[in-house]
Amino acid sequence: MTKVGETVLEIDLRALEHNYYYLRSKIDPKTKFLGVVKAFAYGSDSIAIAKKLETLGADYLAVAYTAEGVALREAGIEVPILVLHPQEVSFATLIEKCLEPSLYSRTIFTSFLKMAKDLGQSDYPVHLKFNTGLNRLGFGEKDIDFIVSSLEGVEHIKVSSLFSHLAASEDLNEKEFTISQIRQFEKISSAIIPKLNYRPKRHMLNTSGIINYPEAQYDMVRSGIGLYGYGNEAAEDENLIPVATLKTIISQIHKIGANESVGYNRAFVSKTPKVTATLPLGHADGIGRQYGNRKGEVSIHGKLAPIIGNVCMDMIMVDITGIDCKEGDEVIVFGQEHSAEALASSANTITYELLTGISQRVKRIYKD
Structure with a gap:
């Protein structure tokens, strides 16, 4: 897997083409x-x-x-x-x-x-x-x-x-x-x-x-x-491909002990020893305060890591206990392997809000 090195929104124009032709197939050619x-x-x-x-x-x-x-x-x-x-x-x-x-x-x-x-x-x-x-x-x-x-x-x-x-x-x-x-x-x-x-x-x-x-x-x-890439129902989501993938990296890994807290206001206090990762994106990038405290997960090497503590302006923290990863590794916030629908619904919101909320300060890169 290629490291992105920073937080980026990858836009897959081939996926857009697939979705366009799929929807076109549902209507009369005229x-x-x-x-x-x-x-x-x-x-x-x-x-x-x-x-x-x-x-x-x-x-x-x-x-x-x-x-x-x-x-x-x-x-x-x-x-x-x-x-x-x-x-x-x-x-x-x-x-x-x-x-x-x-x-x-x-x-x-x-x-x-x-x-x-x-x-x-x-x-x-x-x-x-x-x-x-x-x-x-x-x-x-x-x-x-x-x-x-x-x-x-x-x-x-x-x-x-x-x-x-x-x-x-x-x-x-x-x-x-x-x-x-x-x-x-x-x-x-x-x-x-x-x-x-x-x-x-x-x-x-x-x-x-x-x-x-x-x-x-x-x-x-x-x-x-x-x-x-979203059809408002699971059956149709299977026929579509998400165009946008929000990627970031692990900035730092921490080992915390029992009864230690993570983030502002000590919103998360660990009952047992944990390993956490800090990621360089936050509510200024579109990951709002409704996430965190185990609402929402990101994908690291195909395994889900829950967001813990309060979302910060420029950072979120995730629980990577049991996940084999290191600083600099790529993280999928949402995309083709981890749906924006799943992330949004975990915080009682909708895909539309999550997608349209991604800040313009996040770098866009393209696949075509």
Whole structure:
């Protein structure tokens, strides 16, 4: 095993390619594919991931905020980019960089329409977001008349897509609710499309939707977490490969006696003699204070070592009693051999939070 020598996040673009083609295999070849690369591509590297997805043939990318889209454009990404949660203050920049906004309320719709007109735009692509039960962002059925009347005779914008977002597509116990969302979206979109003189795309499936409700793929699907190797259920995780592997090294090994403590506030006190290792990463790197005190484990030479004591800003300590290792040896915090899902669930959190929380001070390295 090659020593990394420091804390790094290894990004495996071959794994991304595998996941992309696996998810593609679940949909009709004619269905478009949108890759979600918000939040630094789920904590990895949005530019590297976006470039790879563009090469693989993704039809669209999506980010949360305008600044994320600007970074991609400045890196040379040319594929259409949907901004999921744009704010009025960034509309001019959004248009300048040829980004496509999700319009989700009357306020946002009216404001963007005015901006497009003021900047002399013609048929500028926009996406209309509808709330079908997640109750987060989106127009409601009651807004249909407002939308249709607002679009009459308008040349400054053109609706590229109508979309919604599923609330519990990974939970088959909520199948009835998910189907009700799909039906609601069908009702809303079917009411709007005949009143336009063109046919916008429709999309509402996320990763778990692609897997569990392919019949509702419409014209495009959106995948985030699945591209990065996690399918929200164990059976699907087996078909995907984690893209990001967080690696570090053993900085120092200590032998402690019974009744000795480890770390701040003496949060861990050993009942018996132990061997511990100190690792150079902590809550400033994304391993939060919810870990530690035997919540969470790392992998050293294929064996699991529990995190003990309180997580420090730049260090964590692990129990390596019985593990044959030495200072400088590589440690896998999470990745292909030790899942981020397992680490996250041990601290009662989710993979999304763990992945997106990895600090930008952690060096990124790439495999392709």
